[in-house]
Every structure is written in structure tokens, then in C-alpha cells.
Amino acid sequence: MATEPKRKPALEERESEFSTMSGHPIAPLYGPEVAPADPDAEIGRPGEYPFTRGPYESMHRGRLWTMRQFAGFGTVEETNERFHYLLDHGQTGLSTAFDMPTLMGYDSDHVRSLGEVGREGVAVDSLDDMEQLFEGIPLAGVSTSMTINAPAAILLAFYVLVGEEQGVAPEKLGGTIQTDILKEYIAQKEWCFPIEPAMRLVTDMIEWCSQNMPRWHPVSISGYHIREAGSTAQQELAFTLKDGFTYVERALERGLDVDDFAPRLSFFFNAHIDFFEEIAKYRAARRIWAREMRDTYGAKREESMRLRFHAQTAGVSLTAQQPLNNVVRTSLEALAAVLGGTQSLHTNSFDEALALPTEEAVRVALRTQQIIAFESGAPNTPDPLGGSWFVEKLTDEMEAAAYDYFARIDELGGMVEAIRRNFPQREIADAAFTYQRELDQRKRIVVGVNDFVQEDEDETPILRIDPALERKQVERLQGTRARRDGAAVETALAELKRAAASDANLMPPIVEAARARATEGEMIAAMQEVFGTYTESPVF
Amino acid sequence: MEAATARKIRVVVAKPGLDGHDRGAKIIARALRDAGMEVIYTGLHQTPEQIAETVIQEDADAVGLSILSGAHMTLVPRVVALLAEQGVDDVLVTVGGTIPAEDIPELKKLGVAAVFTPGAGTDEIIDFIRAGATERHEREA
Numbered sequence: 048m049a050t051e052p053k054r055k056p057a058l059e060e061r062e063s064e065f066s067t068m069s070g071h072p073i074a075p076l077y078g079p080e081v082a083p084a085d086p087d088a089e090i091g092r093p094g095e096y097p098f099t100r101g102p103y104e105s106m107h108r109g110r111l112w113t114m115r116q117f118a119g120f121g122t123v124e125e126t127n128e129r130f131h132y133l134l135d136h137g138q139t140g141l142s143t144a145f146d147m148p149t150l151m152g153y154d155s156d157h158v159r160s161l162g163e164v165g166r167e168g169v170a171v172d173s174l175d176d177m178e179q180l181f182e183g184i185p186l187a188g189v190s191t192s193m194t195i196n197a198p199a200a201i202l203l204a205f206y207v208l209v210g211e212e213q214g215v216a217p218e219k220l221g222g223t224i225q226t227d228i229l230k231e232y233i234a235q236k237e238w239c240f241p242i243e244p245a246m247r248l249v250t251d252m253i254e255w256c257s258q259n260m261p262r263w264h265p266v267s268i269s270g271y272h273i274r275e276a277g278s279t280a281q282q283e284l285a286f287t288l289k290d291g292f293t294y295v296e297r298a299l300e301r302g303l304d305v306d307d308f309a310p311r312l313s314f315f316f317n318a319h320i321d322f323f324e325e326i327a328k329y330r331a332a333r334r335i336w337a338r339e340m341r342d343t344y345g346a347k348r349e350e351s352m353r354l355r356f357h358a359q360t361a362g363v364s365l366t367a368q369q370p371l372n373n374v375v376r377t378s379l380e381a382l383a384a385v386l387g388g389t390q391s392l393h394t395n396s397f398d399e400a401l402a403l404p405t406e407e408a409v410r411v412a413l414r415t416q417q418i419i420a421f422e423s424g425a426p427n428t429p430d431p432l433g434g435s436w437f438v439e440k441l442t443d444e445m446e447a448a449a450y451d452y453f454a455r456i457d458e459l460g461g462m463v464e465a466i467r468r469n470f471p472q473r474e475i476a477d478a479a480f481t482y483q484r485e486l487d488q489r490k491r492i493v494v495g496v497n498d499f500v501q502e503d504e505d506e507t508p509i510l511r512i513d514p515a516l517e518r519k520q521v522e523r524l525q526g527t528r529a530r531r532d533g534a535a536v537e538t539a540l541a542e543l544k545r546a547a548a549s550d551a552n553l554m555p556p557i558v559e560a561a562r563a564r565a566t567e568g569e570m571i572a573a574m575q576e577v578f579g580t581y582t583e584s585p586v587f
Numbered sequence: 588m589e590a591a592t593a594r595k596i597r598v599v600v601a602k603p604g605l606d607g608h609d610r611g612a613k614i615i616a617r618a619l620r621d622a623g624m625e626v627i628y629t630g631l632h633q634t635p636e637q638i639a640e641t642v643i644q645e646d647a648d649a650v651g652l653s654i655l656s657g658a659h660m661t662l663v664p665r666v667v668a669l670l671a672e673q674g675v676d677d678v679l680v681t682v683g684g685t686i687p688a689e690d691i692p693e694l695k696k697l698g699v700a701a702v703f704t705p706g707a708g709t710d711e712i713i714d715f716i717r718a719g720a721t722e723r724h725e726r727e728a
Contacts, residue, residue, distance in 0.1 A: 147605035147656050151632070159634070162661025163605050236607025236631050277610045363610075367685075367705040400705050402657070402687055476613050483614045487708045496706040509687055512657060585630045587613035587620075 068321040068491070069279030070481070071444065077436040083443075090439065093388075093429040097337040099330050099442065100430035101388040102353040107426030112384075113391035114416045115192060115357065119144030119169035120403050121516045122523075123179040126169040130184060132406065136413060140222075140391060142192040143180070144168035145202070152198045152239040154568030155520045164517040167403070168194075172524045173566045177205035178212065187215045191222035192267070192357070192391075197239035199226040200248055200554060201570050204561040207260075223264035223313060223357070226252055229290040229462060230269050232583070233471045234276035239571050242463055244578035248553060250297045255554035257308040264313045266294055267357065273471075274317035275363050277479020280328045283317060284445060285452030286462075286471050288335055293462045295344050305344050309351035318384040318392075319361040320376055326432055327441035329356065329387030335446055358384035359393040365400040369495040370507050373397035378415050385425050386432055392416055402509040469586045476587055524566065531564040539563040540573045547577040596624040596720040599650040601638040602631045603666065606656035611683055615651060618709035619716065635662055639669035642678055648720035649679035651712075659686055659694070667697050677726070679719035683707070 065073040083089040091097055094104030103109060116138055118129045130141055146168040148160035154172050155164045164170050171177055181191075186209065195202045203224050210220050228245040231238050238245065249266060256265035270287035278286070291312060298308050314332065319325055336354035340346040360380035365373045374397045381394050394412040396404030404412070419425055432438045459465040466472070485491045492498045539560035546556040553574075560570050600616040602609055609631055616628045627645050629638060642650045652663060663682055670678060682694060683703040691702045701715055 147658075151605050153605070159605065159632075162658035163656055166657035167606065231607075234607075236609060237605075275608075275610070277614075401685065476617070479610050480614050480617050483618075483709060487710055493706075497708070506688060511687075514660075583630060585609070585613070585628055587616045587628055 067280065067324040068319065068482070069281055069324060069478075071279075071281065071324065071441075071448075077440050079436065081436050081440040083439055086434070090433060096341070096349065096352060098333040098353055100433045102333065102355050102390070104429075106388060106429035107385070108428065111420050111426060112389050113140040113190065114138050114413060114420075115140040115142045115391045115393055116409060116413055117142040117144050117192075117194065117359070117393050118409070119146070120167075120510070121165040121169065121512055122520055123169055123171065123176045127180055127182050127184075129406075129409075130181075133409075133413070134184070134189075136410065137417065138413060140190045140192065141184070142393065143194065145193075145195050146170045147237070149202075149567065150195060150197070150237040152567060152571030154566050155517070155524050157568055162517070164520050166512055170520045171202065171205065171567065172520070173527045173564050174205050174208055174561050175523070175527045175564065177202075177209050181209050185215075186210045186213055187219055189222075193222070193224045196225050196228050196231050196235070197237060197245060198567055198571055199224050200252055200557050201561065201567050203252065203265075204554070204558040207558060208561055217260045218262065220260060221262040223267050224252075225269060225315070226266040227269045227290060227315075229293060229466065230272055230287070232466045232581075233273055233286060233290075234278070234475060235272035236583070238581045240575065240578040241581050242466065244547075244574075245581075246297055246463065249294060250301050251552045251554055253294065253298050253308050253311075254301055254303060255552055256311060257303060261311075264311050267313050267315045268294065269315040271315050271317045271359055273475065274319060274361065276475050277363075277482060278475040279478045280319065280321070280324050281445060281448035282452065282471070282474055282478060284328050284332055284335075285449040285456075287314065287316070288332060288339075288449060289453055289456055289462050291336070292339060292344075295340075299344065305340070305346050306348040306351050309340060309344075309346055310348065310353075313390075314354055314356035316356050316358050316384075317361050318358040318380040318387075318389075320364045320380055322379060322383045323432075323438060323441055324445075325380070325383040326387040327438055327445045329358075329384070329389070330430075330433075330438070330442045331445035331449065332356070333388070334442070335449055355390045357391040357393070358387075358389040360384070360395045362395055362399060365395060365397070366493060366496050367400040369501055369504060370397050370401065372495055373400070374411060374415065377412060378419070381415055382419055382423070382425060385419055386430075388430060398507050398509055401507060403512070405508060405510045469584070473586045527564055527566070535563040536560070536565045536569070539565055540569060543570060544573045544577055547574045593721075594724055596649070596717060596724075597627070597645055597647045598624050598716060598720075599627045599629065599638070599642050599645055599647040601629040601633055601641065601650060601652050601666075602654075603633050603635060603638055603652055603662040604654055604656045604658045605632055606654070606658075607631055608655040608684075609653070611655070612651075612653035615653070615683065615709065615712060618713060622713045622717070624716070624720075635665035635669055638666050639673065639675075642670060643673055643675060647678060648723050649681065649716050651681045651683060651716075654682065654684040654686070657685070659684065660690060663694055663699065664697055667699070677723055679716065679723065681712075681716065683712075
């Protein structure tokens with residue numbers, strides 16, 4: 048072809064084609080011919096619209112990202128100890144992992160909770176547990192993140208009440224609660240209610256927080272789980288942003304002013320192993336969000352257009368084989384998140400393909416962030432890769448791929464309808480399957496798994512959860528039930544049910560039920576009587 | 588040719604417990620289906636009772652239990668016991684997920700035929716199930 052670029056013949060290259068881990072093709076070379084025509088408009092400066100280069104002018108020169116290690120296992124006492132340990136070692140924010148029963152809205156003594164209590168996170172059944180979880184931690188001085196979605200309103204109520212007991216008003220509490228229910232139906236699969244009432248609860252929280260908790264992020268719109276479920280980077284970007292726009296639309300329909308709530312929406316992305324693709328993803332996310340918030344949703348305040356995000360390194364990239372190699376993977380992923388301008392970061396521990404992390408592994412993960420922050424020089428200037436022909440081109444292509452997905456989702460009638468039709472679920476399952484086949488066929492290499500395999504590996508010490516914890520937690524819960532005023536609980540639950548059947552905001556009756564020491568499972572069951580439950584028809 | 592008369596291998600892929608990590612289960616379900624097997628995927632959040640019932644109703648040759656919640660030492664023994672109670676002792680039971688190495692011997696003692704941990708290839712799993720199910724068919728023939 049006449050336009051064939053001048054370069055060495057393809058024969059000399061290692062592969063016939065190069066692509067990112069998401070299958071996005073990479074050209075032999077990027078040069079000035081792909082440079083943006085109008086860099087000021089298309090890229091801008093850090094802290095200025097469209098925020099491609101970062102939400103703030105000075106970025107990590109002004110303030111480093113928050114080093115926020117996700118922790119939670121066993122009982123509240125143990126997790127509380129881990130929190131104190133992390134704070135003592137220089138961590139600057141707390142992040143709570145709840146166990147499966149808590150995420151699904153079951154109390155620890157529910158038959159479905161058997162064997163699951165405290166396994167993958169901490170069990171929190173009632174306000175009693177929340178008080179213990181934050182024992183000795185002044186809530187005025189920390190920012191807390193809570194990874195919970197379907198029952199998020201209940202856990203937020205518990206937290207607000209712990210603050211109240213410490214003399215800290217809701218407007219002084221800082222932190223984030225995940226609340227992103229759409230990605231649950233898409234990927235993470237922990238739900239309590241059908242989609243519509245679940246969306247109403249999210250909107251109730253956005254509304255209530257905009258009036259009562261100005262420092263709180265009521266939703267963390269999350270691509271992390273979408274990516275872990277096997278999506279491509281492009282799908283992660285597109286589905287996450289589309290979920291975000293859907294929450295914005297619901298809040299606008301509720302009559303809220305976009306500039307009253309949008310500044311409190313935040314994001315949570317995966318930091319996967321394909322270095323440049325990830326950086327392009329974060330940059331594209333900021334630009335798309337800014338443009339749509341301004342032009343489609345009428346935001347006037349820059350805070351409403353600024354996409355800020357938390358990142359976590361990719362759990363799925365960790366291997367059970369030769370686990371120390373995971374320290375290297377996590378470092379690369381964390382560096383991508385930092386260069387991509389993250390506001391906070393969790394680095395996974397090297398033993399997490401085996402079990403929950405040991406204390407030593409968690410320490411190495413935190414040290415990884417500290418090495419990037421204080422030794423590598425990476426935070427010295429905002430968006431150091433901005434202007435790279437390759438990174439700018441990849442950012443543009445990432446953005447174009449997201450808009451393709453937006454159009455397909457709109458054709459289906461929006462995100463909620465697309466989820467009902469299994470569209471994102473199927474796209475993700477297809478991508479996950481394609482990737483696995485590529486590994487099986489060794490078209491892609493994962494060191495230690497399908498190449499560079501080492502026989503006779505030493506066993507890595509892992510964290511074991513004592514099965515006796517479950518009994519201990521059940522006893523605690525029974526103690527709560529015995530001590531509280533049963534009639535007050537009944538009244539509060541009846542009020543919650545009445546509110547659920549009306550259009551009232553559900554946060555106030557949830558706070559009151561929590562105050563009466565109603566359990567999470569009791570409140571969920573009360574709402575399920577009105578809302579019903581959810582069952583998916585899986586696609587594979 | 589043997590394949591012309593051979594029964595199709597029937598496999599139940601199940602997600603016991605509360606964890607929503609279904610990436611692996613769905614990949615395996617699809618790989619087994621592509622390999623010509625009849626695959627019944629239970630979907631998420633199944634109780635051991637539901638799984639045992641599905642295995643029996645579907646007259647499955649094999650069941651793959653996918654667990655990434657750490658609850659395997661509670662849930663797997665229950666599925667195995669429930670199958671035994673119903674007199675089902677010839678179904679190939681396999682487990683996949685984040686299973687610590689030291690738990691594997693105990694699971695095998697219970698009658699689990701194989702445990703596939705992170706990094707296992709789909710071909711390896713297909714071959715294992717095909718071999719086990721074919722043996723079962725031969726015993727019945």
C-alpha cells in the first residue's frame with residue numbers, strides 16, 4: 048500500500064500483531080502524526096477542564112494520594128486491631144471490607160450465613176458491632192471507606208450513629224460508602240432487592256447526604272469489580288461511566304440540583320497490569336465525565352465535572368504460583384494508578400490469590416506505595432505522560448470505545464434496561480472467556496502460570512480464619528437481641544416498612560431503626576417484604 | 588465410532604455460598620459446553636441442598652463447585668453428605684477456587700475427585716471431567 052509507514056518489515060517483529068491485554072491493537076510506532084490538533088482544548092492543563100491531566104492543578108505535588116488499605120476479617124475486634132495497626136504504620140485512611148453475609152443483608156445467625164461469617168471481611172450485624180469496629184478511632188480525624196452496596200444505607204446509619212456517640216455530627220464525617228448497586232447486578236453480584244427499589248435507595252442516600260453529610264461521598268461508582276469479573280479496560284470504563292450517568296439522571300429526576308450532589312460522586316477503578324492502557328483509561332475517564340457533566344447534565348461548578356477516583360491493583364492479576372512475583376505486579380499497577388492521577392490507592396498483598404493477606408504481606412503492600420511516593424519520583428509532576436504520542440492516542444481510542452458502548456446501551460433503553468437484558472454481563476463473560484482461551488493457548492503469558500513455571504514451590508504462610516469466630520459473632524448478635532428494647536425495634540421496623548411503601552426518603556427511618564439496635568438482617572427483611580428480592584438469569 | 592453412540596456428558600457447575608465471584612464458574616461452564624458437554628449452571632448463591640437436588644434431578648455425571656469465599660470446608664462436605672444421603676455416590680465431585688493447599692487432602696478424603704486452584708487451565712479441567720464421566724458411563728453400561 049502506498050501509505051505504508053516507513054518502518055522495518057514486520058518480519059523482524061516478535062509477533063504478527065501487538066495488542067493490549069484488552070485486545071486493543073497497538074501500532075508499530077506512534078509519532079507526531081497522531082498528536083492532537085488542539086492540545087489546549089482536547090487535553091488542557093491539570094486542574095482545568097476537561098481535566099484529562101488531572102482534577103487538580105498541582106496533583107501529587109500538592110497532596111499525595113491517600114494510602115488506603117482495604118481491611119476486614121473475622122470479628123470486629125480483630126479488624127479494629129488491624130485498623131490500629133495500619134494507622135500506626137502510616138496509613139492515612141481506613142477502608143472496611145465486610146463479610147459475605149453482611150454484603151447480602153443476612154445476619155450472622157441466618158442459615159445462609161453458615162460458614163461465611165467473618166471469612167472475606169468483617170461481620171457487622173448491628174450498631175453494637177459498628178461501635179466495636181471503630182473503638183478508639185476518633186471519626187473526626189479519619190476518612191473511612193466502606194465497601195458495601197445493597198445494604199449501604201444501613202451501614203451508613205450505623206456509622207453516623209457511632210459518630211454521634213463520639214460527639215461528631217454527620218456534617219463533620221468524611222469518607223466514602225460504595226453504594227454502587229448497578230455494578231452489583233453487572234459484576235459483583237451481591238444484592239438484596241430488585242433493581243428499581245435498589246436504585247431508589249441509592250437516590251435516597253445521594254439526597255440525604257447532600258443535605259446532611261457534605262463531606263461524605265454517598266456513591267463510589269466502581270469499575271473495579273467489572274474488571275475483576277473479566278471485562279476489558281474499555282468495558283470497565285464505559286460501564287462505570289454509564290452507571291455514573293444513570294445515578295446522575297435519577298438524582299436529577301428527584302429534583303436535585305446537579306451542582307449540589309455531583310461534587311460528592313467519586314469513582315473506583317481497577318489498576319491492571321497493562322501499564323499504558325490503564326493510564327489512558329484514567330485520563331479518558333476524566334475527560335468524558337467532565338464533558339458529559341457540563342454539556343449533557345448542565346453542571347456549572349467545576350467540582351461537578353472533576354472526576355476523582357480511588358484505585359485498587361488488580362486482584363485477578365495475582366498468581367497463586369510463585370506469589371512473591373505479585374509484589375512486582377502490584378508495583379507496576381500501583382505506578383500506573385499514580386501516573387494516571389489517582390486520589391487514593393489500595394495495593395493488594397502478594398498472598399491474596401491464596402487467602403486473605405497476612406500482616407507481613409499487607410505491610411509490603413503499603414510499603415510499595417510508600418516507595419512510589421517517596422523514592423521513585425513519580426509524584427513530582429502532574430500527568431508526566433501527558434503529551435506522549437502513544438498515551439494521547441490511546442486515551443482518544445479509549446474514549447471512542449466508551450462512546451461506542453454508550454450508544455449501544457442507549458439503544459437498549461439505558462443501563463437499567465441493558466442490565467435486565469444481560470448486555471453488560473454477556474460482554475464481560477465473553478471478554479473473560481476470550482482472555483482465558485488466550486492464556487490456555489499461550490497467546491498471552493502469565494509468568495509462573497503458563498510459562499516460566501516452577502515445580503516444588505515452597506508453601507506460603509497464609510492467614511487462617513478461626514472457625515470459632517462464627518460462633519462468637521452469633522453469640523454477640525444474640526446478646527444484642529437480648530439486651531435491646533424489643534418493642535422499640537418492632538415499632539422502628541414497622542415505620543421502616545411504611546416508609547418503604549411510600550415515596551419518603553428511607554434514610555431517616557433506617558437511622559432510627561439502627562438506633563433502636565435493629566439488626567441489618569431485620570431491616571433488610573422488612574424492606575424485602577415491600578420490595579421483594581432479586582434472582583438473576585445467568586448467561587455464560 | 589464410539590462418539591456416535593456415547594451419551595453426552597452432563598455436568599452441573601454450581602456456586603455454593605454467598606460470594607458473587609462467578610468469573611471462573613462461567614468460564615468453566617462455557618469451556619465444558621464448547622467441549623461438547625451438557626452444562627447446567629446453577630447461578631449464584633446456591634445452598635448445598637439446592638445443589639444436591641440439581642445434581643440428582645439432572646442426572647449429572649459430574650458437579651463442579653466453585654467457591655472463592657473461604658467457606659469451602661463448610662459447604663463442600665455438606666454437598667457431598669447430601670448426595671450420599673440420597674444414595675448418589677458415583678458423581679464426580681470437583682472443586683475450584685481459592686482453596687489453600689493444606690485443605691486439599693481433607694477435601695479429597697471426603698470424596699472430592701479434584702481441586703482446581705487459580706491458574707488451572709480449562710483444557711486440564713475438560714480432560715479430567717471427560718475421563719471421569721466416561722468411566723462412569725462405562726461402569727453403567
